[in-house]
Amino acid sequence: MLSIVTSRLIYKTPPRAVLLVNKHRTKLVVDAIDTLLTYLRQKYPDVRVFHEDRPDIPPGVEVWRPGPDAEKIDLIVTLGGDGTILHASSLFKLGAVPPVLSFSMGTLGFLLPFHIDDYAKALDSTLTSRATVLHRMRVSCRFHGSDGERLEGQAQDWQVMNEIALHRGSSPHLNTIDIYVDGQRLTEAVSDGLIVSTPTGSTAYSLSAGGPIVHPSLSALVLTPICPRSLSFRPLVFPSSSSIKLRVSDRSRASAGLALDGQTSHVLGPGEAVTVQASEYPIPCINRSSIADPEEIQDGEGVGPGKEDDWVRDINNLLQYNATFRSKALLRHSRT
Template sequence: MSQNPEDTNVGFPPSWRWPASSSSITTNAEQVKSILIVNKLRTKPVIDTIDSFLVHLRTHYPHVKVFHEDRPDIPQGVEMWRPGQGAQKIHLVITLGGDGTILHASSLFKVGAVPPVLSFSMGTLGFLLPFHVDDFSKALESVFQGKATVLYRMRLSCAFSDKDGNSIGNKGEDWQVMNEVALHRGSSPHLNTIDAFVDGQHLTEAVSDGLIVSTPTGSTAYSLSAGGPIVHPSLSALVLTPICPRSLSFRPLVFPASSSITLRIGERSRAPAGVSMDGQASHILNPGESVTVRSSLHPIPCINRSSISDPAFDAQGEGAGPGKEDDWVRDINNLLQYNATFRSKALLRHSRS
């Protein structure tokens, strides 16, 4: 689907359509008027980094308002921000932490469009966090000069229903999930029995430890550990992965993003199902209750590391120029060690020489 020209500006556009996988952001210093900082627990490295950020922003972008979510450890000199209706509009989100930090940032925007997210790795894995924190001045300059490109990471919209099909939980609003929705047997010693429906058609009765519905982004998280496929995040797809199924023929499936997947706890299930969304427990579903998962209308625009790549590398024939390199390809090799051989690094160095 093509992108609405009105939707390319940073901030909250009037409406979103599913955009192209990578697109230039038409940003400049006048358009970015507010920044929300989302960080992990305030350890000393995080505190020092936030202080450096604030000094840099006040020196180079004094017109920008800086917000922080409502927490007891809010930094000095920033304004408090609370999500929900009537919240101050945010034009750029900066995250400092691990992959869990960007998942938390996603959860702050449950309704409507999500501002572009500039993520800095200060955690363990950092698969979703493209920038090293030492590059923050260069990354900010890229955004304010309109040179940044984004990858629109798909989210899931999740709605819960009781036995009669009536909405339950979350006050009628759909949950927005970036990685996955997982149904699991929790502490029960019994397997779940879950009926899976695709676009209203019964697909299968799954007897297993649970089922996962993930986005392409989430395909490298819990779904991957359960044996699911690795899916490029620019694709629009839903991944259904069983957790320890009783049947040997139950294999993961990939559906188009236009599909609607309903998981209903079977009446014969010997255990209720716990529901976790992006790793956070949310519901307990009893027999007859269900969750319906669809593609959200509001993806997350994540700013690419390749936005600030050095053009000199391209001139030397090494790598790609700014905005062209695929961060994901690099990450599945460097972070996930995709198809890594058993040869030692010493042997590899010897063979190259």
Template sequence: MPILPLPTTMPTIAPRLRTRICENSRRWFSASYRKQEVLSIHQLPERIRPTYTKRSDSKLLSLQWEQEPRNVMIIRKPGVAAVGDAVVEFAQHLKATYPSTNIILEPTVAANLHYRLPFPVFAIPPPSRSTPFPFTQSTYPRTPHHYQYPRIRPAGYDSEPGEGDGNDGAAAGPESFASVELQTNPYHRKTDILVTLGGDGTILHAASLFSTSRAVPPVLAFAMGTLGFLGEFKWAEYKAAFAALRGSNASSSTTETSPSSTVRVLQRNRLKAGVFGANGERIGGEWGEYEGIEDAHAMNELSIHRGREPHLAILEVYIDSHFLTEAVADGIIVSTPTGSTAYSLSSGGSILHPSVPSLLLTPICPRSLSFRPLVLPEDAKITLKLSERNRGREVEVSVDGRRWGGLGPGQEVRVWLESLAKGSGEGGIPCVKRLGTPSAGDGWVGGLNGLLKFNYPFGEEE
């Protein structure tokens, strides 16, 4: 029987595995098809910011884009398969309808879903070259991990990131980075639109990723969670809602004569808070922030709680440097109008309309029954100082439900309302409202009645 010669070339029986190398020479492995990749967020163009104008017919703002937005970040509720399917459906719709759109996902989400998408998605690279892809993102709410700027690549440099540089992924020294003293959250520089798929907790998580950013991207929230008090749109409306937001540009929008032609935005207030020592100096270390901003930002509230300590906390409360009272309680909450329907409400606080710029001071289980919640004007400065007589070693400080640090005797937290800059969108969290919403209160009133069952008759069924 004759022996047939072996073929000179073997047929391709499987797609070629690719090895991606990040901009900072860290290897990023992905065993997937060529276009099913997770790429570095640093390859994206810089962020495009919209402009906001005050309307004469409502307290809401009108949003306009000078350029079409390109980079869309999708934040999902974890642990729910239906929400993961919605992320895939939404991303596919964006890419098919708006081909220039770039999809940004958190690293863990990108690791779990990128193989289901026929196009690349973008995420933050691993924090070190020893961390393979996929990796689990940090739980630190304000910055995904301690990140250095990638090396500056010469203009016209077209080769693959990390290829042809002669070091084959070797660790780079400090001189290879553009800056090591200024650490910037990449989401702040790359995200044009922020989309959330989940409940109120998902919106808070998305806001926490931009808590040190002076200008938060417009937030398009779809209610797919348990409560959904802050979610403006239903999932079935995602095509029309995003089309309205993306198409609200200066060239196509009209004047006040056609109020339904532009997207309306409710600019929700945020708290700012800083921690200071007994001598008035800022506290660093655990309290350090990024981008030169030493203050934390909160969408809902800042709370001081005794934590695991068995004794009640003793807190000195000052308003505009004037001593108000010495509180003996489990803790104290300082909330925004948005947060007035959250932790503060559970502690007996008042409900505030989201368009009322104000601060709410609410005690948590005070020893004195005469310590009642207070509503303070927007320019009030609140100082909460842990008394030297406090029997516990420290109390916990949380921002939007996440631990921010510990406060020792003699140290204090200063809280005030973030100022809102007109037109630039700096300050606050711009939340997209429905086109047919004439005022800021329609959804809020419906939420009180439908979700919180405000003044619901006892013993009666719906």
């Protein structure tokens, strides 16, 4: 079974290549990019900065294109929201992902530990191997035709960070999908669709569909039905060693649209299938708590820098976990 744990980020040689991934270039994003580039050029002049080949590529950076011959990247820096990190993951969907340092640009998210104002401390701690990373599990997906052979054009496994989803799309009919776990038939699902998520993805689409919240350090697969016909069809959690096969039944009245981390891939017809299992290539995400200064320790209850669980903080701050209606109202009142 894969071990998904927090560990110290150690560069055996000084980092030499940083990939910048950002959302749409608003003025706020443009200013943040200029600030980051100025800081990197002044303090780390030997570090090369790359960017995707897009029309809005910042001036003075090098073009980077994904693929087997791509320049080796030592660190990914994202500017945006959770979707920006998912996009960064998709750039490395066929192999290992470099460490990811993510900055929030005014949005909240489970994958955004750093505010852009903390750029100097975050970059220094990361580039000098003083940060820790959480290895967030990804899943790999293989696609098969009705004859069991790989579908044309899908010969390689895709790596997904949040979830894969089979859904009925615009069809008025429910999907009928056969579910197999480690080769054993589990059930026939009649529903709007099915989600297989990682622990990281358990707070995304799966949560909205009624799935459980799973700590990202766990190694597990979450199977969540979307509006099932049977009220006894509840979400299930499997060990990461499991292999889950979703096959569109020959009796299904609707094809199944396939979405990988929210991006439409293709449509599976009756007899076609996708097999999902844990990927060998998790995403190493840099933790905020690991770079806190000693003076940030507060007296009384709590834990010190490097030991705080970012996830526990986030489910309280972002989800307002177990907050009553009354306490939410008081919270809003206290902010005015």
